[in-house]
Amino acid sequence: MPRSRSALPASGPVRFGPGASAVRRPANASIEAGFWYSRQEINAHVSIPQGPELLESAGNLHNLRLAAGTIDGAFRGDYPFVDTDVYKWLEAAAWQLGRSHSDELAGEVGRIVALVAAAQQPDGYLNTWFQLVKDGRRYEDLRWGHELYCAGHLIQAAVAHHRATGGCELLDVAVKFADHLTSVFGPPGSGKPIDGIDGHPEVETALVELYRETGERRYLDLAGYFVDRHGHGLLGGEVYCQDRVPLREAKNVEGHAVRQLYLLAAAADLATETGDAELRAAGARLWRAMTTTKTHLTGGLGAHHAQEDFGDPYELPNERAYCETCAAIASIQWSWRMALLTGESCYSDLIERTLYNGFLAGIALDGECWLYVNPLQVRDGHTDQGGDKSARRTRWFRCACCPPNAMRLLASMEHYLASADDTGLQIHQYIAGRYGDGDGDITVRCETDYPWHGAVALTIEEAPTARVWTLALRIPSWCREFRVKCGSRAYDQTNAPLDGGWLRLEGTWSPGDRVVLELGLEPRLTMADPRVDSVRACVAIERGPLVYCLEGVDHPAGGLDDIVLDATAPLGVKHRPDLLGGVATVVTAGRRRAAADRGWWPYTPADAGPAPDDGEAVELTAIPYYAWANREDGGMRVWLPTT
Amino acid sequence: MPRSRSALPASGPVRFGPGASAVRRPANASIEAGFWYSRQEINAHVSIPQGPELLESAGNLHNLRLAAGTIDGAFRGDYPFVDTDVYKWLEAAAWQLGRSHSDELAGEVGRIVALVAAAQQPDGYLNTWFQLVKDGRRYEDLRWGHELYCAGHLIQAAVAHHRATGGCELLDVAVKFADHLTSVFGPPGSGKPIDGIDGHPEVETALVELYRETGERRYLDLAGYFVDRHGHGLLGGEVYCQDRVPLREAKNVEGHAVRQLYLLAAAADLATETGDAELRAAGARLWRAMTTTKTHLTGGLGAHHAQEDFGDPYELPNERAYCETCAAIASIQWSWRMALLTGESCYSDLIERTLYNGFLAGIALDGECWLYVNPLQVRDGHTDQGGDKSARRTRWFRCACCPPNAMRLLASMEHYLASADDTGLQIHQYIAGRYGDGDGDITVRCETDYPWHGAVALTIEEAPTARVWTLALRIPSWCREFRVKCGSRAYDQTNAPLDGGWLRLEGTWSPGDRVVLELGLEPRLTMADPRVDSVRACVAIERGPLVYCLEGVDHPAGGLDDIVLDATAPLGVKHRPDLLGGVATVVTAGRRRAAADRGWWPYTPADAGPAPDDGEAVELTAIPYYAWANREDGGMRVWLPTT
Known part of the structure; x- marks a missing residue:
């Protein structure tokens, strides 16, 4: 049943301000069926509803009541940023309310917004850790205190709440806090008492969004000040805190991954709103350095457990890949801003890869448990004592940053699917639903069972009469074979006039016009740049x-650690609606190395040559990475040796 | 010039108690020339003498004065175990005084011993952190407090001081502390107030040594109690603290590497002193599991930066290898106890590997700086902000455990070279100097330029008249070709009657008798078990x-990250007395992969095949691993790709 354009949810995050220089704006979209619809439904009906109970039992709401003075007791939680779990949940719930109103959820949101408002201090400041544990000694520990980080998530939640529901209760709190910040922070000579930045960026994107929501330029200016004061030693020059070098001079991403990515997202926002060409160039340069040298195959980011940071270029470990779920989310947020800013398709290539792999793996299929870190390998018999960094899914974490972050991304996934400009509509991701250009002139319906099948049928539902405009389709960079039919036009990979990954179909369109895209989904083997030492001789x-x-559970006899893939064997696809919520598996062949007792020392003369190829033949069943760790414990491998 | 047997220093650490079941005892030895003599001289004349100044500037001695009440001020240092830096330095200095008396060093030792004694509380307790920072609240935080760990290093220093110099001043302090411990700690039902263990083992070996030094059985019993109470949940079951499973049931080494290894050294001590067969079997089982699955080629141990712990079996990363210098030291200490307990040569094979590689790499050639972690790879252009875990050598650390630990191991290296039993003398390591059987009956002089040249000439200097005894020589497990001449007997790898790595030469020996061993030192390429994923297709x-x-400094044009070794090229040896204090380099050939711009994504279809083999030919110069990071910054690689 066709829906009116008003059924499309408001676009956001990222809605440009009055001075924005970009010619592309985020389009709006609705997800109505298929792969991501199922994930959003679980998010809406399982993950988000269980939030308030978890925030209650972990003490986050208790702390707000303490700060409001309505109860007595001791602060609960181990970190100065526990308030953000509440704010991120509020943001998720707000976007969800924008997707589909629910009295019950709106009631929960209202109750918690009231708690937040009550905890705010008269001058706008709000941080339960500093109010309760640190005796109100504000801004004395900007490196570790996370006060502005918390402010940022509060502002983001407020913008979402206002943008999605029209409610002003949380926006009032956020504006009051933001106005307090503008009165406190500023460069030397500005008359503001503190020249400082937060060790964990986040407030910067939030302030830009608040500027977009309110039109108040001072928030944009404060965001710009914060972004540009990083890298000047205000935090001791620590790379972890994004203070070693200014972004404008940086050559590669570095330090704590989430901090780096949030800061870069803010830089992209600023470049968009102010036209700052240097900041735009820095973002493009750093994005490319990141993807070329510091990104896991899954889109996962962050090589180290210690410091949660990026490693050296090409340092991409598998079992110790950190790939924090929050970093995948931050990467999507940054890449989307770059996609809008530049129009280049590579950014949405990475978004797609991250959504389907590095991000989605962080969420259990049932929506009840989570992964904080997302390794690409778990050995047979891996010993795991649980905890935040476990390879087992966990219902909540001591540092619970990831679950509500994943909820807010899923609840706002519509915002990352399409863009629009004066030429028409650009479709970045293929989902079953509708895309609108945001002006209400164009609506396109999309029918697809992607990513399980490659057919994507696009039907024009609304279009301006007699105006020439362009429907642009992103041909994913992984795609080696495709076909497009559009009226009398037919293209495939040999003749399509691709423009940097975009197939631009120009014309006058009428309701009922159809474009059928068929993306070839032949399974493929992938290898890495030889500098990625961790996967040498693997695919x-x-x-x-x-x-x-x-996964070990699919290969019970002997586990995974001795498996060698036969790179010459065919790759078969089996659609398995019964498995893991419905997946396509890839089936192929390999062998399992024979066990050998090599004595007490595992290093032997190389001239003895490799062990004889006498392993038994084994059938290999591969599942989508996002679905791992949803059955019994066991090994897991993305990269498979071929020798 | 032959030296009298009395010139051989006293043996230790590890001197068996009256009830010891082992038939092998540590022999004594002197190191008089060559490779290790040079290292010991630097230790004696550079490293150890700079200790007091560093302990002064870091605040350790200041804390002792505070505790003694002779000055006022605030505690300095970040950790509850800073006292151990003093104790380990005292132990190093004591062994050094045993090697060669120096009035100046003895004066420094006496001065610091007096500080320690003055800081001790009347009931024997001593820990400046708890006395000064924790208001004397003892034993409330055994998991993290390190109080018994500190006691252990104090006791070890006291035993060394007494054993090497005869001085009783520090031993009196240690006995008083140990007696206090025996009055406080004991199992339920023992009437002792605390049933507890320390999160960081160390007191256990120390108490066994104190038993050996004093003959007081209660110290041995307390050590046994501590060892066996690990793994029963007294520390929350934390694997990090060696509390997940009792050693007797454990299947592999796990948790914090140094903690695991110190605990295992104590278990070997107990098995030796009490004849506990189960503990002996557990040690042998765990040692083999460790060497087979969790030991780097260098002998380095500990796979993770976070937690400083062992990883899964075969998880042996290169650039993120932790391989803490202290873990190499602990491994040598444990292996030596196992060598004495079992007589098996594999333990000394690992000691040799660790001494020359994983341990020695921790000490700068000049003896002034140190590495805390010892990676097997540093990428070209590695960014390093310094600090404890830096890949650059550092003069001292915030957590300064490694430098004085390395000093005490070097100063007591004589103790790990030979053993004796009723059959005669066993030579475990080949150094230029003398070995004695500890009873004064047998002295053997050793002349060699090992490890640069393979010739080892052994001359009997003293031997019992007309008694048949056996001179046993360890043939290293790496050695594929060797020759031995002993009077009319001549052996090589084809006909030597090796007994588990030992060549046992039985006979009646007279002063002047000679054995000449020639170990083949042809350079070789080594590969790893295929389960070691980190080095697939490398040698x-x-x-x-x-x-x-x-090292990058030897390959200035283009660095190391694109180098591929030609496994078929000859390996040449160049003796370079001018380089790095005098080393033999290994020279061979490879090529450098041509730079390729692969776009923004480093993962490509595998069926595109490997890049064409069009790299330029390069000459490769390899240096001994222990000597790395002594010139300018740059890349480093142990494992080299061959494809």
Whole structure:
């Protein structure tokens, strides 16, 4: 049943301000069926509803009541940033209310917004840790205190709440806090008492969004000040805190991954709003350095457990890949801003890869448990004592940053799917639903069972009469074969006039016009740049946007640690609606190395040559990486040796 | 000039108690020339003498004065175990005084011993952190407090001081502390107030040594109690603290590497002193599991920066290898106890590998700086902000455990070279100097330029008249070709009657009798078990006991990250007395992959095949791993790709 354009949710995050220089704006969209619809439904009906109970039992709401003075007791939680779990949940719930109103959820949101408002101090400041544990000694520990980080998530939640529901209760709190910040922070000579930045960026994107929501330029200016004061030693020059070098001079991403990515997202926002060409160039340069040298196949980011940071270029470990779920989210947020800013398709290539792999793996299929870190390998018999960094899914974490972050991304996924400009509509991601250009002139319906099948049928539902405009389709960079039919036009990979990954179909369109895209989903083997030492002589299985992995549970006799893939064997696809909520598996062949007792020392003369190829033949069943760790414990591998 | 047997220093650490079941005892030895003599001289004349000044500037001695009440002020240092830096330095200085008396050093030792004694509380307790920072609240935080760990290092220092110099001043302090511990700690039902263990083992070996030094059985019993109470949940079951499972049931080493290894050294001590067969079997089982699955080629131990712990079996990363210098030291200490307990040569094989590689790499050639962690790879252009975990050598650390630990191991290296039993003398390590059987009946002089040259000439200097005894020589497990001449007997690898790595030469010996051993030092390429994913399709260069590496400084044009070794090229040896204090380099050939711009994504279809083999030919110069990071910053690699 066609829906009126008003049924499309408001676009956001990222809605440009009055002075924005970009010619592309985020379009709006609705997800109505298929792969991501199922994930959003679980998010709406399982993950988000269980939030308030978890925030209650972890003490986050208790702390707000303490700060409001309505109860007595001791602060609960181990970190100065526990308030953000509340704010991120509020943001998720707000976007969800924008997707589909629910009295019950709106009631929960209202109750918690009231708690937040009550905890705010008269001058706008709000941080339960500093109010309760640190005796109100504000801004004395900007490196570790996370006060502005918390402010940022509060502002983001407020913008979402206002943008999605029209409610002003939380926006009032956020504006009051933001106005307090503008009165406190500023460069030397500005007359403001503190020249400082937060060790954990986040307030910067939030302030830009608040500027977009309110039109108040001072928030944009404060964001710009914060972004540019990083890298000048205000935090001791620590790379962890993004203070070693200014972004404008940086050559590669570095330090704590989430901090780096949030800061870069803010830089992209600023470049968009102010036209700052240097900041735009820095973002493009750093994005490319990141993807070329510091990104896991899954889109996962962050190589180290210690420091949660990026490693050296090409340092991409598998079992110790950190790939924090929050970093995947931050990467999507930054890449989307770059996609809008530049129009280049590579940014949405990475968004697609990250959505289907590095991000989605962080969420259990049932929506009840989470992964904080997302390794690409778990050995047979891996010993795991649980905890935040476990390879087992966990219902909540001591540092619970990831679950509500994943909820807010899922609840706002519509915002990352399409863009619009004066030429028409650009479709970045293929989902079953509708895309609108945001002006209400154009609506396109999309029918697809992607990523399981490659057919994407696009039907024009609304279009301006007699105006020439362009429907641009992103041809994913992984795609080696495709066909497009559009009226009398027919293209494939041999003749399509691709423009940097975009197929631009120009014309006058009428309701009922159809474009059928068929993306080839033949499974493929992928290898890495030889500088990626961790996967030498290995390949990975991919199909469409999905990275695959082996799990021990599918290979019970002997586990995974001795498996060698036969790179010459065919790759078969089996659609398995019964498995893991419905997946396509990839089936191929390999062998399992014979066990050998090599004595007490595992290093032997190389001239003895490799062990004889006498392993038993084994059938290999690969599942999509995002679905791993949803059955019994066991090994897992993305990269498979071929020798 | 032959030296009288009395010139051989006293043996220790590890001197068996009256009830010891082992038939092998540590022999004594002197190191008089060559490779290790030079290292010991630097230790004696550079490293140890700079200790007091560093302990002064870091605040350790200041804290002792505070505790003694002789000055006022605030505690300095970040950790509750800073006292151990003093104790380990005292132990190093004591062994050094045993090697060679110096009035100046003895004066420094006496001055610091007096500080320690003055800081001790009347009931024997001593820990400046708890006395000064924790208001005397003892034993409330055994998991993190390190009080018994500190006690252990105090006791070890006291035993060394007494054993090496005869001085009782520090031993009196240690006995008083140990007696206090025996009055406080004991199992339920023992009437002792606390049933507890320390999160960081160390007191256990120390108490066994104190038992050996004093003959007081209660210290041995307390050590046994501590060892066996690990793994029963007294520390929350934390694997990090060696509390997940009792040693007797454990299947592999796990948790914090140094803690695990100190605990295992104590278990070996207990098995030796009490004949506990189960503990002996557990030690042998865990040692083999460790060497087979969790030991780097260098002998380095500990796979993770976060937690400083062992990883899964075969999880042996290169650039993020932790391989803490202290873990190499602990491994040597444990292996030596196992060598004495079992007589098996594999333990001394690992000691040799660790001494020449994983341990020695921790000490700068000039003896002034140190490495805390010892990676096997540093990428070209590695960014390093310094600090404890830096890949640059550092003069002292915030957590300064490693430098004085390395000093005490070097100063007591004589203790790890030979053993004796009723059958005669067993030579475990080949150094230029003398070995004695500890009873004064047998002295053997050793002349060698090992590890640079393979010839080892052994001359009997003293021997019992007309008694048949056996001179046993360890043939290193890396050695594929050797020759031995002993009077009319001549052996090589084809006909030597090796007994588990030992060549046992039985006979009646007279002063002047000679055995000449020639160990083949042809350089070799080594590969790893295929389960070691980190080095797939790579080899390492070794020569004799030395692991080699490439350094960027020797390959200035283009660095190391694109180098591929030609596994078929000959390996040449160049003796370079001018280089790095005098080393033999290994020279061979490879090529450097041509730079390729692969776009923004480093993962490509595998069926595109490998890049064409069009790299330029390069000459490769490998240096001993222990000597890396003594010139300008740059890359380093032990494992080299061959494809």
